[in-house]
Amino acid sequence: MTSSIMAPPLLDVRDLRTEFTRGKRKVLAVDGVSFSLGVGEVLGVVGESGSGKSVTMLSLMGLERPTGGSVRFDGEELLDLDEAGMRRIRGNRIGMIFQDPMKSLNPVLTVGRQLMEPLRVHRQLDRRAARKRAVELLAMVGIPGAALRVDDYPHQFSGGMRQRVMIAMALSCEPAVLIADEPTTALDVTVQAQILELIGSMQRELGMAVIIVSHDLGVVAGMADRICVMYGGRVVESGRVEDVYALPSHPYTRGLLGSIPRVEVERGSRLEAIPGSPPDLTRLPSGCAFRDRCRFATGTCALEAPPLVDVPGGGGGHSAACVLDVTPEAWRARTTTAEVA
Numbered sequence: 010m011t012s013s014i015m016a017p018p019l020l021d022v023r024d025l026r027t028e029f030t031r032g033k034r035k036v037l038a039v040d041g042v043s044f045s046l047g048v049g050e051v052l053g054v055v056g057e058s059g060s061g062k063s064v065t066m067l068s069l070m071g072l073e074r075p076t077g078g079s080v081r082f083d084g085e086e087l088l089d090l091d092e093a094g095m096r097r098i099r100g101n102r103i104g105m106i107f108q109d110p111m112k113s114l115n116p117v118l119t120v121g122r123q124l125m126e127p128l129r130v131h132r133q134l135d136r137r138a139a140r141k142r143a144v145e146l147l148a149m150v151g152i153p154g155a156a157l158r159v160d161d162y163p164h165q166f167s168g169g170m171r172q173r174v175m176i177a178m179a180l181s182c183e184p185a186v187l188i189a190d191e192p193t194t195a196l197d198v199t200v201q202a203q204i205l206e207l208i209g210s211m212q213r214e215l216g217m218a219v220i221i222v223s224h225d226l227g228v229v230a231g232m233a234d235r236i237c238v239m240y241g242g243r244v245v246e247s248g249r250v251e252d253v254y255a256l257p258s259h260p261y262t263r264g265l266l267g268s269i270p271r272v273e274v275e276r277g278s279r280l281e282a283i284p285g286s287p288p289d290l291t292r293l294p295s296g297c298a299f300r301d302r303c304r305f306a307t308g309t310c311a312l313e314a315p316p317l318v319d320v321p322g323g324g325g326g327h328s329a330a331c332v333l334d335v336t337p338e339a340w341r342a343r344t345t346t347a348e349v350a
């Protein structure tokens with residue numbers, strides 16, 4: 010479900026920047042990221058490991074300090090809030106689940122206690138009501154015997170069940186936005202599918218907006234209305250999933266989709282979707298961060314990082330950050346030449 014065109018987005022991230030220093034080097038982990046999310050909309054954020062996806066999410070939740078930009082949530086500027094102000098939003102209006110549940114679950118407290126905590130703080134429920142709600146939440150995310158399991162400790166659950174507990178915690182206050190950062194990466198393939206299905210069904214049931222983050226395009230494409238492709242701390246392509254699939258416009262997106270002929274790579278011992286290694290943010294090349302892995306790069310690409318511009322004929326809201334002519338005809342010509350080369 011996508012919000013109407015006139016309504017302001019629920020979450021609007023503009024030109025977000027977060028940098029770290031590592032030794033003497035500056036790491037621009039998030040370099041001018043912008044996206045928006047409508048009520049009940051599902052946004053997928055995809056990119057190889059190290060592309061700045063997690064730091065983007067932590068920055069907009071106030072768990073990392075951005076150095077610039079704006080994060081407007083429901084009419085309020087989150088970057089102006091102090092820690093107490095952010096705590097009012099985090100875990101309440103915006104829920105978050107991470108790759109590793111053991112990082113967010115406290116091993117010495119029962120899952121019930123941990124589920125009750127946000128309900129008591131944000132919803133002012135008394136012990137009895139909070140406990141009752143905790144059991145309901147565990148049942149809702151598919152934990153068998155929820156009334157008994159509520160008194161168990163995190164280590165007494167399997168990986169998949171712990172991830173369900175995490176989801177129950179994130180959903181406990183019925184957030185308007187759920188941020189799921191690699192929620193299935195640590196899980197077996199069959200459990201992965203179940204967890205994605207659970208997130209999808211909760212999204213529909215609660216009418217929540219969801220940001221699903223993954224290094225795996227397949228994971229996000231199945232769920233998302235729109236996607237943002239990240240590379241080297243920047244968004245290099247964004248648009249509705251069907252538009253991006255129909256007309257992938259940035260060479261990196263084409264690589265992720267496996268639609269660039271892989272002649273050289275196939276001669277090597279390993280099959281990689283995209284030759285070369287994921288970006289090292291301390292040693293990004295000048296200009297376009299992808300250019301040292303891009304077979305279509307020219308001298309122009311070294312000059313400056315291209316801004317996101319509308320893809321011609323790409324449907325509303327489809328944009329890519331590349332100096333190439335990204336029309337379908339140009340891509341057809343380019344890939345045909347590449348194949349015979």
Ligand SMILES: Nc1ncnc2c1ncn2[C@@H]1O[C@H](COP(=O)(O)OP(=O)(O)O)[C@@H](O)[C@H]1O
Pocket residue numbers: 029030031036038056057058059060061062063064065289290291
């Ligand atoms: N607290 C930190 N201090 C310094 N560098 C960090 C910190 N957190 C992340 N980084 C660096 O920022 C970059 C982006 O990381 P991250 O957002 O975790 O990538 P992704 O989630 O896309 O895999 C990486 O180079 C990572 O090493």
Ligand SMILES: [Mg+2]
Pocket residue numbers: 062063064190191
């Ligand atoms: Mg990450």
